[in-house]
Amino acid sequence: MIGSLAELLRRAWAHPSARWGVGILLAFALAAALGPLLLDDPSAMPDVVAGATPPSAGHPFGTDHLNRDILARVVGGARVSLAVAGLAVLLALTLGSAVGLAAGYSGGWVDAALMRVVDAALAIPRLFVLLLLLVVWERIPLGALILFLGTTGWFGTSRLVRGEVLRIRQEPFVAAAIALGASPWRTITRHLLPNAAGPVLVAATLGVGDVILLEAGLSFLGLGIQPPTPSWGGMVLDARPYLSSAPWTALFPGAAIVATVLAVNLLGDALSAALDPRSA
């Protein structure tokens, strides 16, 4: 990367958007850490008969159709949703970059073989594989869900990285580095990867939003996070029948998803700008 990772982060930090992004994510992380100490148990089942109540002093975000505190559930959902999205995207990014670099750098039959594998993998619906996993586990553990989302989410990234590597490999500075004795490892890590990282980071930030929404969809089908454990996607889907009678039940978890995706996007912007010194 640029000199070192610390240097990259320092340069990114100079952009206001990075501070906003990190600030929002830190706020969620802090809430997720402190929430259980201050708020109700998000999984507890209080007086069901009361139904959804609008925001009030006792419940700042209101309560859902089961009269559970939405603030407590949004905060509880932050742990699950952020952990799933963050780790799954990190895993997908790592796998995708490694495969894309290998394919783009090697070219020839290695490239052809890897890309055909990616083509084949893209043809298999993720849900189908997940159903197979359900044969093994009655309920999918959180770790397995992250592993699943990560290992099935890198195909697009690998194509993107491969494309970037093929483009950058044509740049004279790569030829110059090789002509002056740069080893393949140096060429890949110092010349190809940093110059490919911009679009990849942007794609990754978009991926975070995708994974949060995918996790919501999986939860809806009973394949993802199981109730009563709160997740933002699950909450939005739970709130669907009450959109007109109790809009706050969808508003707050929805806003949490939007804020998270926005924060990660801001961070991605700052990182890609920091990777390209010409924009400084």
Added chain:
Amino acid sequence: MSSLLDLKDLRIEFPTPSGGVAVPVDGVSLSVSRGETLALVGESGSGKSLTALALLRLVPAPGRIHPQSRILLEGTDLMTLDPAALRAVRGGRIGIVFQDASTSLNPTLTIGDQLRETILAHKKLTKPEARERAIALLEETGIPEPGARYGAYPHELSGGLRQRALIAIALAGEPDLLIADEPTTALDVTIQAQILELLDHLRVSRGMAVLLIAHDLGLVAGRADRVAVMYAGQIVEEAATARLFRSPAHPYTRALFRSIPRIDTPVARLAPIGGGVPTPDAWPRACRFHPRCDEVLARCSVEDPPVVPLAPGESVRCWLAVRGVR
């Protein structure tokens, strides 16, 4: 002067889409002695840059160097080296400076990073030692405030300074031969002169040989010891610079001189050479220059012209040089 590099019968082949073979470099032999400047001159498409890349075994795929070609660096045939040994030669024994410094430097790394990286690829030094040497190289290539430029990114430097930095990087492994592939094409005329001056200065101070690749004979005057003129993948004339400028032996060399302005002779108009360099998949039969030659003979389109030695190290590939042929 002992011979540093001996290129023997270099032939580069590319498969063509129609299933044939194109030969953009066809039987080029060159030798470069320690400390001398050899200029390789030719039009675009003559194969001169490809020849330079071949010296580092870097012919782009799907091209390949014919296995019978020999690239001897002080007796070691580069054709026989494994990848690790080749990496040691690249940058370590033979440095190369490419045309355009704005694209030949990695935009995401500082000048210092790129210098240090190349130094560490060839020398066993600690990072602080490498940094010290990098700054010394920046100074040696005439970059003002080398300590400050060490941390600068390529886009923060002017074109001339970028080219100097590129030369510094090419020198990082202390090569015995520096290939300069049209090192001044992208620069202003005044900067061009400075860069060529710098290369000459470095050649003398380091006792290094320079292979200067150029399309402009004017650029070569007074800077090269010898000149090899390339046309359509072959060397058509090789001579000491003074002799070449005084009495060019090949019609192509003469035509090149007529196409550039000269200050010492009042010429009404420049004479361009009609047509362009043919493409490697369709070299003309026999003498490759005969369709454009204004002194063409009947046999020029039928029989390959011989390489006629004129003096030690001087030769011309032309029927006209054969005694009694006219």
